Amino acid sequence: MDVIFENLPLYWEGFLRTLFLSAVSGVIALVLGTLLAAARVSPVAALRGFSMVYVEVLRNTPLTIAFFFAAIVLPRLGVKFEQFEVAAIIALSTYTAAFIAEAVRSGVNSVPVGQAEAARSIGMNFGQVLNLIILPQALRTVVPPLINILIALVKNSSVAGAFFVLELFGYGRQLANANGDAVIAVLLGTAFFYLLLTVPLGILASTVERKVAIAR
Amino acid sequence: MSSVLYDVPGPKARRIYLIGSIVGSLLILGLLAWIVMTLAQQGIFEGRRWQIFTRADVWTLLGNGLGATLSAAAIAAVIAFPLGLVLCLLRISDAAAIRIPVRVVLEFLRGMPVVLMMLFILLGFGTSPFIAVVTGLVLYNSAVFAEIIRAGIQSLPRGQREAGLAIGLTSFKSRMLIELPQAIRRMMPSLVAQMVVLLKDTSLGYIVAYGELLRAVQVMADFLGTQFLFPIFFVAAAIYIAINILVSRIAVWIERRGSRKAAGGVAKAEPEKANAPVP
Numbered sequence: 001m002d003v004i005f006e007n008l009p010l011y012w013e014g015f016l017r018t019l020f021l022s023a024v025s026g027v028i029a030l031v032l033g034t035l036l037a038a039a040r041v042s043p044v045a046a047l048r049g050f051s052m053v054y055v056e057v058l059r060n061t062p063l064t065i066a067f068f069f070a071a072i073v074l075p076r077l078g079v080k081f082e083q084f085e086v087a088a089i090i091a092l093s094t095y096t097a098a099f100i101a102e103a104v105r106s107g108v109n110s111v112p113v114g115q116a117e118a119a120r121s122i123g124m125n126f127g128q129v130l131n132l133i134i135l136p137q138a139l140r141t142v143v144p145p146l147i148n149i150l151i152a153l154v155k156n157s158s159v160a161g162a163f164f165v166l167e168l169f170g171y172g173r174q175l176a177n178a179n180g181d182a183v184i185a186v187l188l189g190t191a192f193f194y195l196l197l198t199v200p201l202g203i204l205a206s207t208v209e210r211k212v213a214i215a216r
Numbered sequence: 217m218s219s220v221l222y223d224v225p226g227p228k229a230r231r232i233y234l235i236g237s238i239v240g241s242l243l244i245l246g247l248l249a250w251i252v253m254t255l256a257q258q259g260i261f262e263g264r265r266w267q268i269f270t271r272a273d274v275w276t277l278l279g280n281g282l283g284a285t286l287s288a289a290a291i292a293a294v295i296a297f298p299l300g301l302v303l304c305l306l307r308i309s310d311a312a313a314i315r316i317p318v319r320v321v322l323e324f325l326r327g328m329p330v331v332l333m334m335l336f337i338l339l340g341f342g343t344s345p346f347i348a349v350v351t352g353l354v355l356y357n358s359a360v361f362a363e364i365i366r367a368g369i370q371s372l373p374r375g376q377r378e379a380g381l382a383i384g385l386t387s388f389k390s391r392m393l394i395e396l397p398q399a400i401r402r403m404m405p406s407l408v409a410q411m412v413v414l415l416k417d418t419s420l421g422y423i424v425a426y427g428e429l430l431r432a433v434q435v436m437a438d439f440l441g442t443q444f445l446f447p448i449f450f451v452a453a454a455i456y457i458a459i460n461i462l463v464s465r466i467a468v469w470i471e472r473r474g475s476r477k478a479a480g481g482v483a484k485a486e487p488e489k490a491n492a493p494v495p
Contacts, residue, residue: 046240060460062419158329162423183339198327
C-alpha cells in the first residue's frame with residue numbers, strides 16, 4: 001500500500017492526463033461523429049457513402065491498430081508530432097467518432113416517421129421539424145449510449161500508455177516495473193483511479209436512462 | 217434511403233442532390249488523390265517495398281501472428297461465454313448475499329481497461345503473455361456477456377417467469393428452461409457484436425508482448441528494415457479489418473434472420489433496442 005501513497009503525485013499526474021486525453025478526444029469525437037451521422041442520413045449519396053465506409057472501417061479496426069498507425073506509421077510517412085499526445089488524440093477521436101456516429105444515427109432513426117410527417121403536415125419547415133420534433137426525441141435515445149461510449153473512451157485511453165504517452169496506464173506500467181515486489185498494489189492503485197472515472201459515469205448513464213425512458 | 221427527416225424529393229430536389237453528390241464525390245476523390253500523392257512522394261509505391269510479399273517467410277510470420285490472434289480470441293470466447301452465463305445467473309439471484317457481491321465484481325471488471333487487466337495478470341502472477349491475454353479477455357468479456365444476457369432476461373415479459381413458477385418449476389429451472397433460451401436468442405446480435413469487440417481486443421496483446429498479428433508486424437519491420445513498415449502494416453491491418461467486418465456481417469445477418477423468425481411467434485425483440493456494441 002505504501003507504494004501507492006509514495007507515488008500519489010505520479011498517479012495524480014497520470015489521472016489528469018487521462019482526463020485530458022479523454023476530454024479532448026471526446027469533444028472532437030462528438031463533433032466528428034455528429035457530422036458523420038448527419039452525412040449518413042443526408043440525401044446526398046456521396047456523403048452517405050463516405051460516412052458509411054468510414055464508420056464500417058473504423059468500427060472494425062482494433063484500437064491498437066489505430067494507435068499503431070497514428071503513433072508509429074504516420075511519423076514514418078513524414079507526419080511528425082511535437083508530442084505523442086497528438087497522435088493519441090487523433091487515434092482515439094477518429095476511432096470513437098465512428099461509434100458516436102452509429103449511436104446518433106440510430107437515435108435519429110428511432111423517431112417514428114409519423115412524427116416528422118405530422119410536423120410537416122402542420123406546416124413546419126425543415127429547421128423546425130429538426131429542432132422542435134426530431135432532436136428532442138432523438139436525444140433521449142442517444143444520450144445513454146453516448147455516455148457508455150464515453151466510458152469506453154476513458155478506458156480506451158489506456159492504450160495511449162503503450163504508445164509513449166505517460167497517462168494513468170503509462171505511469172502504472174512504469175511504477176510496476178520499478179517496484180517489482182509490489183506490482184499488485186501498484187496496479188490496483190491504477191485500477192482505482194480508472195474506476196474513479198468509469199463508475200460515476202456508469203451510474204450517470206443508468207440514471208439518465210431511467211429518467212428519460214419513454215414508452216413507445 | 218428513407219429518413220424521418222426528408223420528404224420524397226421532387227425533380228428540383230433530385231437535381232440538387234445530384235449536383236451535391238457530384239461535388240461531394242469530387243471532394244472525396246481529391247482527398248484520396250492527395251493522400252496517394254503524399255504517399256507516393258514518400259516512395260511507398262516503389263515495387264521494391266512490396267516485393268517482400270513474394271517471400272514465403274513474410275507470409276509465414278503473418279500467418280503465425282494471425283493464428284495467435286485467432287486462437288487467443290477463440291479460447292477466450294469459449295471460456296467467457298459460459299462464465300458470463302453463470303455470472304448472470306448469480307447477478308440476478310434471489311439471494312441478496314450472492315447478488316450484491318457479484319454485482320460489485322461485475323462493475324469492477326467492466327470499469328477497468330482490458331489492457332490493465334492483462335498487465336496485472338502478466339506481472340502480478342508472472343504468467344506467459346498468452347495466459348495474460350486470454351485471462352484478461354475472459355474476465356472482461358464474461359462480465360459484459362453477463363450484462364447482455366441479464367438485459368435479455370429483463371426484457372422478457374414478466375409472465376414468462378411467473379408461468380414457469382406457477383407450473384411448479386423451481387426458480388433455477390425456470391431460468392434455465394424458460395428465460396435463458398429466449399434471452400440468449402433475443403440478445404444474439406449483441407452477443408455476436410461483443411465477439412467482434414473481443415476479437416479486436418486481442419490486439420491489446422501487442423502491449424503485453426503477446427506474439428499476435430500487430431506484434432508480428434513490428435517484429436518484421438524491425439528485422440527487415442523500417443522502409444517495409446508501411447506495406448506490412450497495411451496488409452496486416454487489412455486482414456484484421458476484413459475478419460472483423462466478416463464477423464460483424466454475421467451479427468447483422470443473425471439480427472435480420474432473428475427478426476424475420478420473430479414474426480412467426482418467438483418473442484420479438486424491439487428493433488434498434490439491441491444495445492449497440494461499445495468500442
